[in-house]
Amino acid sequence: MSQSEIKNSTIMEKLTWRYAVKKFDTTKKISPQDWETLEESLRLAPSSYGMQPWQFLVVQSPELRKKLTPLSWGQTQIEDCSHFLVIAIKSKLDEAHIEKHIKRMAEVRKIAVSQLDGMKKVIFGDLIQGPRSATINFWAQRQSYIAMGFLMETAALLNVDTCPLEGLDPKGYDKVLNLEGTGFETVAAVALGYRHPEDKYQFMTKVRFEKSDVIKYL
Numbered sequence: 001m002s003q004s005e006i007k008n009s010t011i012m013e014k015l016t017w018r019y020a021v022k023k024f025d026t027t028k029k030i031s032p033q034d035w036e037t038l039e040e041s042l043r044l045a046p047s048s049y050g051m052q053p054w055q056f057l058v059v060q061s062p063e064l065r066k067k068l069t070p071l072s073w074g075q076t077q078i079e080d081c082s083h084f085l086v087i088a089i090k091s092k093l094d095e096a097h098i099e100k101h102i103k104r105m106a107e108v109r110k111i112a113v114s115q116l117d118g119m120k121k122v123i124f125g126d127l128i129q130g131p132r133s134a135t136i137n138f139w140a141q142r143q144s145y146i147a148m149g150f151l152m153e154t155a156a157l158l159n160v161d162t163c164p165l166e167g168l169d170p171k172g173y174d175k176v177l178n179l180e181g182t183g184f185e186t187v188a189a190v191a192l193g194y195r196h197p198e199d200k201y202q203f204m205t206k207v208r209f210e211k212s213d214v215i216k217y218l
Contacts, residue, residue: 019204023076023196030192044150053097057086086188087189089140170186
């Protein structure tokens with residue numbers, strides 16, 4: 001992709017256009033082509049060591065969405081959006097997941113697994129045996145928010161609206177989505193689709209601190 005294909009002005013326009021949609025248009029659905037790109041934005045999102053300690057659940061069932069609504073402060077976006085995505089993280093990072101990652105890396109890069117023994121040792125020593133193992137759940141949560149950001153920016157570039165949801169009952173979600181005992185647990189969700197013409201929030205000016213308040217050069 002050349003530098004001219006996506007202009008700075010286009011990116012700024014989309015970032016300004018994006019907002020947390022409160023009311024979706026139930027008649028509009030994301031096209032299969034756009035959804036495939038959105039899926040790839042999740043798959044290609046970066047994570048520490050490339051470990052990808054997550055799973056993304058696309059909740060299509062209207063019955064399941066209805067059950068999740070009261071577990072989300074009654075937010076109607078869950079039922080009205082085109083696609084509803086729940087972000088789950090590994091409850092505990094284990095050696096099996098590291099092995100899976102190492103084997104996948106060897107497969108993709110067409111090298112022997114043994115060539116990655118050094119990397120495996122470093123990862124294992126840090127995330128399983130090291131001090132970070134005590135807070136690995138929080139580490140996984142932070143990684144998952146990187147993926148959420150990738151998804152939301154990609155959506156904006158595609159003119160697809162989003163609403164991130166952290167106001168939900170994770171344990172309740174786990175029960176409804178049958179995550180209990182799977183090694184994964186809910187941390188957040190994202191509703192995706194297209195804004196309803198009557199959603200008043202789309203007409204409100206975005207409020208942010210001045211750049212000088214949040215960016216410092218040292």
